[in-house]
Amino acid sequence: MSAEAFLQIRHLVKEFEGHPAVDNVSIDIAKGEVFALLGSSGCGKTTLLRMLAGFETPTSGSVVLDGRNLAGLPPYERPMNMMFQSYALFPHLTVADNIAFGLRRDGMPAAEIGVRVEAMLKLVQLGGYAKRKPHQLSGGQQQRVALARSLAKKPQLLLLDEPLGALDRKLREETQIELANIVHDVGVTCVMVTHDQEEAMTMASRIAVMSAGRFLQVGAPAEIYETPSSRFVADFIGNVNLMEGSVVEDEAGHVVVDCGDCKHWIGHGITGTLGMKVTVALRPEKIRIGREPPADGSGAAPPAPFNRVRGKVKDLAYFGSFTVYHLLLAGGRVLKVSQSNSERGGGTALTWNDEAWASWAPLSPVVLTQ
Amino acid sequence: MKRPAGLAWLRGRSAVIGVPYAWLLVFFLLPFLVVAKISVSEMETTTISDIVTWKDGAIAFNVKFGNYLLLLSDDLYFKTYVSSLKYAAVTTLLCLVIGYPFAYFMARTRRTVQPALLMLVMLPFWTSFLLRVYAWKALLTEHGLIADAIEAVGFDRLLAAAGLIPGPGQLMNTPFSLVLGMTYTYLPFMILPLYSNLAKMDLRLLEAASDLGATAWTAFWTVTVPLSRAGIIAGTMLVFIPCVGEYVIPELLGGPQTQMIGRTLWDEFFSNNDWPMACSVAVAMILLVIVPIAVFSRYQAEATERAT
Numbered sequence: 001m002s003a004e005a006f007l008q009i010r011h012l013v014k015e016f017e018g019h020p021a022v023d024n025v026s027i028d029i030a031k032g033e034v035f036a037l038l039g040s041s042g043c044g045k046t047t048l049l050r051m052l053a054g055f056e057t058p059t060s061g062s063v064v065l066d067g068r069n070l071a072g073l074p075p076y077e078r079p080m081n082m083m084f085q086s087y088a089l090f091p092h093l094t095v096a097d098n099i100a101f102g103l104r105r106d107g108m109p110a111a112e113i114g115v116r117v118e119a120m121l122k123l124v125q126l127g128g129y130a131k132r133k134p135h136q137l138s139g140g141q142q143q144r145v146a147l148a149r150s151l152a153k154k155p156q157l158l159l160l161d162e163p164l165g166a167l168d169r170k171l172r173e174e175t176q177i178e179l180a181n182i183v184h185d186v187g188v189t190c191v192m193v194t195h196d197q198e199e200a201m202t203m204a205s206r207i208a209v210m211s212a213g214r215f216l217q218v219g220a221p222a223e224i225y226e227t228p229s230s231r232f233v234a235d236f237i238g239n240v241n242l243m244e245g246s247v248v249e250d251e252a253g254h255v256v257v258d259c260g261d262c263k264h265w266i267g268h269g270i271t272g273t274l275g276m277k278v279t280v281a282l283r284p285e286k287i288r289i290g291r292e293p294p295a296d297g298s299g300a301a302p303p304a305p306f307n308r309v310r311g312k313v314k315d316l317a318y319f320g321s322f323t324v325y326h327l328l329l330a331g332g333r334v335l336k337v338s339q340s341n342s343e344r345g346g347g348t349a350l351t352w353n354d355e356a357w358a359s360w361a362p363l364s365p366v367v368l369t370q
Numbered sequence: 371m372k373r374p375a376g377l378a379w380l381r382g383r384s385a386v387i388g389v390p391y392a393w394l395l396v397f398f399l400l401p402f403l404v405v406a407k408i409s410v411s412e413m414e415t416t417t418i419s420d421i422v423t424w425k426d427g428a429i430a431f432n433v434k435f436g437n438y439l440l441l442l443s444d445d446l447y448f449k450t451y452v453s454s455l456k457y458a459a460v461t462t463l464l465c466l467v468i469g470y471p472f473a474y475f476m477a478r479t480r481r482t483v484q485p486a487l488l489m490l491v492m493l494p495f496w497t498s499f500l501l502r503v504y505a506w507k508a509l510l511t512e513h514g515l516i517a518d519a520i521e522a523v524g525f526d527r528l529l530a531a532a533g534l535i536p537g538p539g540q541l542m543n544t545p546f547s548l549v550l551g552m553t554y555t556y557l558p559f560m561i562l563p564l565y566s567n568l569a570k571m572d573l574r575l576l577e578a579a580s581d582l583g584a585t586a587w588t589a590f591w592t593v594t595v596p597l598s599r600a601g602i603i604a605g606t607m608l609v610f611i612p613c614v615g616e617y618v619i620p621e622l623l624g625g626p627q628t629q630m631i632g633r634t635l636w637d638e639f640f641s642n643n644d645w646p647m648a649c650s651v652a653v654a655m656i657l658l659v660i661v662p663i664a665v666f667s668r669y670q671a672e673a674t675e676r677a678t
């Protein structure tokens with residue numbers, strides 16, 4: 001960790017009645033970064049965010065922002081603003097007064113406030129709504145007012161608490177990209193909390209997956225998805241087939257893991273020993289499915305009997321752009337396979353009780369040791 | 371859902387809406403009309419004359435506005451109205467100043483303690499109101515418990531200097547004892563609506579205010595107080611309106627200085643036995659209280675209209 005990182009969180013602990021909600025978290029966040037805390041409810045992500053904002057006092061550890069230790073600073077003196085999950089817009093104030101609230105507290109001259117509010121409204125495309133009250137706006141508009149209010153003071157750090165959590169699905173998809181663009185354009189450093197992996201992946205430059213108050217893995221979205229470091233992360237982010245097995249061949253260039261009905265030939269070495277118990281993670285979309293067995297040496301599939309398995313279609317779910325098959329293997333295991341429906345009415349479409357072959361490339365599985 | 375045939379559904383709905391209207395009609399409007407009618411009638415020793423009479427084939431209206439003219443010309447009535455409004459206003463203000471922090475504390479304290487505090491506020495209602503007012507007489511009279519305490523700290527000298535009591539040591543039957551009694555009696559009516567309003571408030575708004583740079587004090591004045599406006603208005607109405615017409619407390623705790631309209635009403639009814647005059651006083655009092663409220667609520671409605 002570099003000493004000059006913009007936001008430095010060091011050994012941060014928060015205990016509630018002796019129970020750690022945040023358990024010794026350390027992280028450096030660079031200026032301009034959008035950092036997401038991702039985890040299910042109760043994992044400590046919100047507590048961590050509230051400690052940054054100053055609403056919770058850490059049990060131990062420190063937070064340093066731009067070289068300044070924030071310990072003991074009340075929320076109203078911290079150079080950061082938060083967008084609350086429920087927006088927490090002031091119902092008795094108009095949109096313009098909501099946005100101006102923080103500026104007035106700073107004693108900014110009225111003329112300057114007017115200019116800033118105008119600019120903020122333009123930024124979130126709510127030009128004609130200055131005089132409205134929050135209850136006269138739709139959920140998406142309220143969300144944008146909340147964003148404008150939290151950006152109005154030009155904070156050094158923007159905190160987003162489940163920024164899209166209160167929106168319905170369709171609106172969320174649109175808003176996600178819009179929000180990401182605004183945050184990017186403003187260039188503000190941002191820490192966000194979410195339980196929604198899509199939200200984290202589209203918005204964040206780095207994601208920390210949290211569980212039980214700890215960071216399990218920190219990395220770029222693709223890194224977390226493609227090379228999860230643990231079963232928990234692999235399982236939490238996206239869909240995955242997890243298979244227990246043991247290492248039966250351990251070479252510098254490849255390993256073979258025997259998981260009973262699936263034998264994996266994996267095209268990279270691991271740090272482990274022969275016979276070691278491991279878990280193999282295989283994403284459904286990285287498996288090909290078809291009626292015919294894969295030809296040996298075709299594509300990247302290694303020769304039989306590796307990276308291929310025969311089964312019966314037990315279930316299928318059609319999602320429009322892709323279909324998820326549940327392939328029942330001879331040993332009773334169910335393999336999830338997803339296939340994109342790139343061709344309309346493809347003649348090879350499998351249906352219930354069809355026999356099918358699944359196969360995957362040597363670099364598709366990930367070996368997990370924890 | 372299919373509506374029953376014809377207008378039967380409308381009848382059912384009208385019945386539901388009709389109940390409160392019928393209630394208001396029978397228990398408010400009719401008595402008011404009776405009072406208004408008496409106020410313009412003649413008093414004939416023991417009976418009250420009809421305002422419309424049928425005699426020798428002619429309808430005669432006998433409507434007398436003399437009482438109202440007297441109300442306007444005799445400044446005794448005017449002074450009594452003003453003093454009623456004054457004591458009611460002072461009492462309301464005191465209830466607000468004392469009740470707001472109380473309600474605020476109650477709403478913000480731990481959930482488990484709140485019912486107990488609520489109980490304490492309502493406990494006095496379990497004792498007769500008259501008994502409690504009499505108790506104040508005993509407490510404020512010479513060598514009463516509270517009187518001694520007030521004199522011990524020299525507070526009575528302060529009150530005397532402010533003109534609220536005629537002199538040190540004389541606490542009973544003064545503006546001070548009157549306002550004290552009314553504030554004590556009506557405080558729960560201020561606290562309860564304020565409490566229910568403040569308890570509902572979304573505390574995340576205060577966090578948002580704090581996050582945006584407001585200290586607790588600023589957040590209180592810019593967020594909590596404006597949002598509790600409905601509670602303040604409700605409490606103020608509940609205290610102010612009955613205080614204007616209060617009779618028992620001025621009678622027991624007030625003095626010659628504190629003539630209020632309730633007392634005047636009583637005198638007209640039972641001492642002078644002049645029911646028409648008493649009724650004019652009552653009608654004037656109702657108008658005095660209702661007109662400002664009507665204007666206010668109209669203004670409120672317009673403000674809401676403009677916002678939407």
